[in-house]
Amino acid sequence: xxxxxxxxxxxxxxGVRRWFNDEHLDLFVWYDAGGRILGFQxxxxxxxxxxxxxTYTEAAGYCFEQVAAEASVCDMxxxxxxxxxxxxxxxxxxxxxxxxxxxxxxxxxxxxxKLEACPAPPKPCETTGAAPETTSxxxxxxxxxxxxx
Numbered sequence: 001x002x003x004x005x006x007x008x009x010x011x012x013x014x015g016v017r018r019w020f021n022d023e024h025l026d027l028f029v030w031y032d033a034g035g036r037i038l039g040f041q042x043x044x045x046x047x048x049x050x051x052x053x054x055t056y057t058e059a060a061g062y063c064f065e066q067v068a069a070e071a072s073v074c075d076m077x078x079x080x081x082x083x084x085x086x087x088x089x090x091x092x093x094x095x096x097x098x099x100x101x102x103x104x105x106x107x108x109x110x111x112x113x114k115l116e117a118c119p120a121p122p123k124p125c126e127t128t129g130a131a132p133e134t135t136s137x138x139x140x141x142x143x144x145x146x147x148x149x
Contacts, residue, residue, distance in 0.1 A: 002027060002099050023047060025099055029107065030057070037110055043067060044095055054092065054118070055125060062118050063125035089120060 002020040010017055015038055020027040026043040039057030051067040093115050100108050 002102050004102065020100075020103065022099055025095060027100075027111075037107070040111060040114070042092070042096070042111070042115075044092055054115075054122065056114050056118070060126065062114075062122040064122040065125050089115060089118060 002022050002025060005019040005021055008017050008019045014030065015033065016031040016035075018029045018031070020029075024044065024046055026041075026046065028041045028043075030038040030040065032038055039055065039059075041053055041055040043051060043053045045051050053065045053067050054062070055065070056062050093112060096108075096111060096115065100111070103111070
């Protein structure tokens with residue numbers, strides 16, 4: 001079951017970030033100062049051989065990436081994200097339904113709506129950074145601070 005991580009670091013100019021976590025999923029949600037959702041990153045299959053991240057922002061739309069198995073040597077060990085292929089939308093919505101009971105109803109409905117509307121397959125993320133939490137670009141690899149507080 002997802003639980004909210006408290007005292008998450010907020011990066012100046014990138015809104016408010018919330019982080020929910022369990023052994024299968026990491027969910028990051030970005031809000032503006034008024035509380036409106038700007039986007040999210042849902043990292044899933046954490047216990048599988050390959051972990052993935054689906055990111056949505058209003059500015060960039062949807063993108064889908066593979067999370068490197070090892071932490072990066074760059075950016076103080078933040079995970080590296082690579083382009084990825086396809087995933088099962090039904091599986092991901094099922095995981096959110098199973099594990100997301102702790103989420104407020106409007107947040108859950110927003111996420112479910114966005115997951116259902118996601119094109120299959122979603123595009124790879126731009127190396128310029130689709131997610132509000134992207135901190136740097138090194139040779140086509142994206143390093144994200146969204147996965148650490």
